[in-house]
Amino acid sequence: MKTVSMPLPGVSLGCDYNPEQWSPDVWREDAALMRQAGVGLVAVNIFGWSNLEPSPGKYRFDDLDQVIELMHANGIKINLGTGTSSPPPWLTALHPEVLPVVEDGTTRYQGGRQGWCPSSPVFRSRALDLVEKVAERYGEHPALALWHVSNELGCHNALCYCETSAEAFRDWLRARYQKIETLNEAWGTSFWSQRYGAWNEVQVPRLTLSIRNPAQLVDFQRFSSDNLLGYYRAEAEILRRHSTVPVTTNFMVTAHIRNLDYWSWAPEMDVIANDHYLDHRLGEPVAELSFAADLTRGLAGGRPWMLMEQAAGAVNWQPHNLTKAPGEMIRNSLTHVARGADSLCFFQWRASAQGAEKFHSAMLPHAGTDTVAWREVLKLSAILDRIGEVAGTEVESDVALLFSWDSWWSAEGEARPSQAVTYLDQVHASHRALREQGVTVDVIAPGTDLSRYKLVVVPCLYMVSDSDAQAIxxxxxxxxxxxxxxxxxxxxERDRIRLGGYPGAFRDVLGVLAEEFAPLRPGDEVTLSNGATGTLWTERLRTTTATAIVTYEDGPMAGLPAVTRNQHGAGTAWYIATNTRLSDLLKEAADVAMVKTHKEDKNLEVVRRTGGDRSYLFVINHSPDPVELPATGHDLITGQPVIGALHVEGGGVAVIREEAS
Incomplete structure (x- = not known):
């Protein structure tokens, strides 16, 4: 991984700024207010193409020059976007073939954002021309601290089904499989008379009258991720020719974006950056925030990372856009820092007066500075100043959770045992149960070295290679x-069933064999011998070398194992064969593994960051009730000593520099 240090020292505060929406008088006001708020890094030119190149080949940099010089004069560093995220209207008018095509074969048109096909040579040529101009002009500017390639690549246009994409897909398949016979074997094309005789017969998986080939669907996801990564590399190569400043783009490690395999992207980044917004469509959005932060840290190889975007309050794209209560934005922000972020940035600085995001919150709201939101920003800025010494330390964890985009794509295929079982729900359930036990988790890729972990949790890893299974x-x-x-x-990895009984690759290590799946209808449940219930899923399971520790009391599998434990070599392996509350089961495993825990309260986050001889305990209290827990040291936020016990008010936060024991 190329990861280098953060663009600014300490725990920095930044924002996304769109000066093209405002007049120069407002720019000057904004610069002064940014200084007041302690903003050190500003992302500009994220959607600047139509302003920089208002007509083909005619460039105009006057406004961007002024904004960058204004920020520089005020001591604010620049996170400079390449401006290529959305094409200007003239490009799609001249070249409508650039427009993306969706699964049903219809075209999507100009008027939103990211309206371009990732395989389009026309788009790439025009976009890279712009990147060259921007890099030439600003590559050595003293205010430049970070390059920002495009923006949220693949958020809307990752999967394009046009003929240009089909040809690019065929090229990708030729490189992967070499021979058409190998492709046929990998995709199982003997089924339903799908055998291909030549490469030009292969298409992108547009909608069909029936279920599509699942291996083809997974390969199309892989291709689409690789295709956009290739585009990122093309921009990054230009930037690195003109500049020594770090290059990155903003990932979207979040509950509703799944199209890019960031394990393959992460090694290309100089800094790992993520965008995250609370998703109130989820049952526990704060728990998902913690998971996303842990996964982003995993992408950073355990090293500090950057939160490129978050919301000061409500977003504008959910069915119900809930604002944040007083103190909530600070708790959200400190949760990201606790879990490894050394830079916090917001979308955006000033709330837009027009456009699709005019109801999205900002650091500076429509109502101005005499607002709760603005005072919260100032309070957060002061906190980040006080905890700056935390920067550079790493999160302490001895538990790993394996996460795979391949499994996410494949486990949610069109034909599967139960449409009610979804990959991310199962992953979140495992992470949430560990978080409730006070266990900090490293979210890592299959194939990562596991030797340093006391406990490894593998939720719903439907697709796994031989080598990754053997490593486990x-x-x-x-x-x-x-x-x-x-x-x-x-x-x-070809989506081919591992014959001989489930759970396939893990039968021997788990000491079990399942003859068949027996999913339950949504709303149905079975009683388990430990007093809990099981939902969604059961299996006709028998033990081979394992011991049943929980059985079904009723239902179609009454008397059969539901949870097992197996001694394999010098270690222990548990199998959970139903959808049930995981906290008690994972606590048992954590106790056997001698994993350190902090508490038993899902509303309390307790995370430790360490580095050298430094140790910092983060405590974020999401409940309205005060809490006390053992701690000794110095509270960086209040400036007060802590001797033996730490008291944190409801909704409060603390960061303790711990004394060496």
Whole structure:
């Protein structure tokens, strides 16, 4: 991984700024207010193409020059966008073939954002021309701290089904499989008379009258991720020719974006950056925030990372856009810092008066500075100043959770045992249960070295390669502790069933064999022998070398194992074969593994960051009730000593520099 230091020292505060929406008088007011708020980094030119190139080949940099010089004069560093995220109207008018095509074969038109096909050579040529001009002009500017390639690549246009994309897909498949016979074997095309005789017969998986080929769908996801990564590389190569400043783009590690395999993207980034917004369509949005932060840290290889965007209050794109209560934005922000972020930025600085995001919150709201939102920004800025010494430390964790985009794509195929079982729900459930036990989790890729972890949790890892499965088995054999949940190990990387019984790749290490799945209808439940209930899923399971520790009391599998434990080599492996409350089961595994826990309260976040001889305890209290927990040191936020016990008010936060024991 190329990861270098953050663009600014300490724990920095930044924002996304769109000066093209405002007059120069407002720019000057904004610069003064940014200084007051302690903003050190400003992202500009994110959607600047139509302003920089108002007609083909005619460039106009006057406004951007003024904005960059104004920021520089005020001591504010620049996160400079390449401006290529959305094409200007003239480009799609001249070249309508640039427009993206969706699954049903229809075209999407100009008027939103990201209205371009990632495979389009016309778009790439025009966009890279702009990048060259921007890089030439600003590559050595003293205010430049970070390059920002495009914006949220693949948010809307990751999957394009046009003929240009089809040809690019065929090229990708030729490189991957070399021979058409190998492709046929990988996709299982003997089924339904799908065997291909030549490459030009292969199409992108547009909508069909029936279920589509699942292996083709997964490969199209892989291609689409690789295709956009290739575009990122093309922009980054130009920037690095003209500048030594770090290059990145903003990931979207969040609950509703799944089209890019960021494990393959992360090594290309100089700084790992993520955008995250609370999603109130979820049952526990704050728990999902913690998961997203842990996954982003995993992408950063455990090192500090950057929150490129978050909201000061409400967003504008959910069915119900809830504002944040007083103190909530600070708790959200400190949760990201606790879990590894050394830079916090907001979308956006000043709330827009027009356009699709005019109801999206901002650091400076429509109502101005005499507002709760503005005072919260000032309070957060002061906190970040006080905790700046935390920067550079890393999050302490001895538990890993495996996460795979391949499994996300494949486990949610069109034909599967239960449409009610979704990959991310199962991953979130495992992470949430560990968080409730006060366990900090590293979210990592299959194939990562597991040797340093006391406990590894594998939720719903439907697709796994032989080598990654063997690494998990070897970890247990060497003395590790493993928990695997249902619908794991079922297929190899070609989406081919591992024959001989489920859970396929993990049968031996778990000491079980399932003859068949027995999903439950939504709303149905079965009683378990530990007093809990199971929903969504059961299996006709038998033990081979494992011991049943929980059985079904009723339902179609009454008397059969629901949860098992197996000694394999020097380690222990648990299998959870139904959808049930995981907290008690994972607590048992954590106790056996001698994992350190902090508390048993899902509303309390307790995370430790360490580095060298420094240790910092973050405590974020999401409940309205005060809490006390053991701690000794110095509270960086209040400036007060802490001796033996820490008291945190309801909704409060604390960051304790711990004394060496």
């Amino acid at each position: 088995t070897d970890y247990v054999s060497a003395g590790g502790n493993l928990v695997v949940t249902f619908f794991s190990g079922i297929v190899d």
